[in-house]
């Protein structure tokens with residue numbers, strides 16, 4: 001099924017006889033396997049409104065991300081949250097779409113400064129499981145009119161509604177960037193350095209430890225600003241740092257964002273969201289190759305196939321999601337972190353209200 | 367503005383409910399005396415008042431849970447309250463409701479600079495949070511003008527913003543976790559010191575839900591290192607249109623100021639009289655603030671003033687000292703107070719796309735003549751969040767009604783221009799009956815379904831946000 005308009009989409013969902021698998025570009029194959037008729041969003045494509053002077057973009061959900069990024073680049077703007085491209089990591093091709101990105105709340109290294117995808121998302125339209133067309137938010141940057149369903153839909157993996165249109169707040173692309181790179185350090189030392197850097201006023205907007213164990217710290221801004229802040233940060237941290245600029249810096253962050261280090265490596269890939277100060281201990285318990293981002297708050301772990309990573313981690317404040325796994329792994333361990341009973345009950349309640357017949361990606365999230 | 371008639375069956379249970387509450391609360395935490403209850407009859411939307419059945423002031427999450435369990439079993443509506451500074455009537459009680467105030471929940475639970483978080487009880491005021499971490503070089507970013515008084519509880523419920531949210535975002539962008547008690551007494555933890563939710567983003571849903579989904583007792587907030595310095599520049603223009611065009615050009619140029627504030631002539635005058643900030647005498651004033659080291663500030667302000675000059679400003683003045691900067695901001699932050707000294711006013715809060723600023727301002731001017739009421743404009747221009755202040759005389763019969771009708775027209779205009787009814791103050795009762803202007807029935811239905819999940823009996827702050835006739839069946843059930 002491939003609706004060409006929101007009305008068609010609504011009609012298809014309303015008259016659906018059984019489960020549907022919502023597909024944008026098919027590049028983020030995540031979640032529990034879902035069986036059903038494929039509903040493709042590619043027909044809902046195009047930029048509806050782009051106002052560079054207001055830093056706002058309204059775009060249909062099936063639009064390829066590449067098309068959006070190209071249009072923004074022409075005006076020297078970008079999506080603030082640096083969405084990752086999972087194709088290499090998941091070994092898939094296809095064109096990532098805006099809807100898939102939002103449904104995954106996909107956010108990259110800049111999350112530590114400018115927030116997640118959900119923080120830049122200012123409005124959307126979707127079709128719920130009964131076929132009703134719903135809008136929430138709008139195209140203005142500040143809006144508290146009614147409940148914030150925009151946040152609810154971001155990261156709901158197509159289980160509460162099929163997105164038809166999304167609005168974003170944008171940011172200008174800064175003129176310059178610089179990245180400081182350390183020698184190889186332990187996870188504990190890395191978190192210490194990253195926390196210290198993020199606690200300075202120099203607006204570090206990338207803080208990661210790559211698969212090679214080296215810490216990278218990024219600053220963006222006007223040319224002089226960047227050189228001043230880079231030097232000030234180096235002085236504050238002490239020690240030796242390699243300095244990468246422009247393209248070299250950008251490439252390093254593209255690799256971290258897309259977890260390129262694990263793309264060709266065999267094994268399952270897990271994604272952990274944790275309290276940074278607890279990261280070193282969790283990395284020790286995981287006992288496997290890791291990439292750390294978000295100042296230690298995000299850990300990508302490369303784990304032997306079918307191993308239930310959660311069993312080694314024990315109880316911790318945060319969550320672990322299985323991102324890349326064989327059918328066997330995904331059938332054996334819960335893909336998403338099991339939630340506390342009252343929270344799970346709320347999630348179940350929302351699913352029952354937004355998709356009463358259970359036709360939208362049923363079972364994907366539990 | 368209408369509120370539902372009190373339910374006699376609930377009023378009849380008053381003694382029984384109070385007895386149960388008295389059993390689980392220390393004496394000072396339960397207010398039943400009429401005179402003392404009166405202190406809770408309204409919030410900052412003072413035109414509407416009603417004395418609640420009782421007031422409870424718990425000091426632990428556990429007490430909140432016990433109170434809610436009793437009210438749930440007795441089917442008594444509960445209105446959560448922080449500091450009562452809502453401008454939308456969000457904390458307005460009904461005669462058959464109990465006010466649950468969090469003013470005694472004021473502890474700091476944890477400060478962690480390495481993880482850049484603070485965990486507090488939600489009765490703490492906004493400014494006190496920054497006060498707690500300030501001496502160590504950190505701050506809590508959302509800074510509503512009411513920050514001296516308003517509580518984190520109300521900030522979360524209204525998703526409050528502030529002058530500096532252009533760069534740092536509003537409450538929802540700085541909130542990492544909450545402890546919340548559902549109406550049936552269930553305690554849930556959402557989020558924490560880590561980022562993003564494991565499943566659905568319930569935290570994002572709670573923020574801005576106006577006390578209708580649960581009572582928030584604790585919050586984990588993101589704190590940020592204080593910038594090295596900040597400096598505002600004042601720009602005066604001889605028309606609002608030109609000021610609006612200048613804002614758009616600054617944004618397009620890739621500079622990201624922390625704040626761009628706008629005032630028109632009536633507001634400039636009132637603030638100048640009040641704060642002696644040295645504002646120029648002109649039609650439209652912009653305060654643009656940037657942050658960083660001295661050199662960085664110079665670089666950014668250089669760019670900004672270069673853009674401003676292209677628009678022929680009648681005044682262009684960088685602050686020369688810390689003291690001058692303080693005065694400039696004092697003028698802006700006291701805008702509501704200054705207007706209040708010369709007039710009764712109603713403060714609107716619609717948001718519009720920045721590109722429609724000139725059009726909307728012109729229309730408001732025309733409508734002001736039609737309604738025969740003056741308007742002063744002060745707002746966050748960088749993000750299009752307007753605050754037209756409609757001036758009226760509360761002692762003059764018919765003036766309040768005329769003012770409300772005018773206000774409604776302005777908000778409809780905001781929606782027509784592609785904006786919304788409220789950018790930061792919330793819907794409450796004030797904009798409740800205008801919701802249908804912005805939302806189709808399906809849109810409201812989707813939102814009400816969320817309340818059905820969190821509070822199936824519609825007991826938490828039930829007469830707010832949704833037009834009464836739209837929520838009637840659910841409230842009656």
Ligand SMILES: Cc1cc2nc3c(=O)[nH]c(=O)nc-3n(C[C@H](O)[C@H](O)[C@H](O)COP(=O)(O)OP(=O)(O)OC[C@H]3O[C@@H](n4cnc5c(N)ncnc54)[C@H](O)[C@@H]3O)c2cc1C
Nearest residue numbers: 022023024025026027028029030061099100103158162163
């Ligand atoms: C090797 C291999 C591995 C696979 N692994 C998985 C797996 O782990 N999980 C799985 O379910 N299937 C898996 N499949 C099946 C199949 O690939 C996916 O179901 C299919 O590609 C769907 O793509 P997608 O929608 O996930 O991609 P994307 O378009 O990237 O979508 C990402 C997520 O967003 C949702 N989404 C996309 N657009 C919208 C929109 N407009 N509105 C709302 N939601 C939207 C999708 O439903 C999905 O949950 C796998 C297949 C193969 C061959």
Ligand SMILES: Cc1cc2nc3c(=O)[nH]c(=O)nc-3n(C[C@H](O)[C@H](O)[C@H](O)COP(=O)(O)OP(=O)(O)OC[C@H]3O[C@@H](n4cnc5c(N)ncnc54)[C@H](O)[C@@H]3O)c2cc1C
Nearest residue numbers: 448449450451452456510511517520521523526527577582
């Ligand atoms: C002079 C003045 C200036 C202002 N400036 C700004 C501004 O710049 N930006 C801005 O955004 N707002 C501003 N406001 C509005 C107001 O201060 C904010 O809405 C504030 O967040 C309200 O906080 P409060 O603690 O006073 O909440 P209250 O008024 O007590 O309650 C507000 C809402 O929160 C709910 N609530 C309270 N406590 C809880 C809880 N524990 N759990 C769940 N729900 C709860 C209430 O039910 C109600 O719906 C201003 C108000 C005034 C009077």
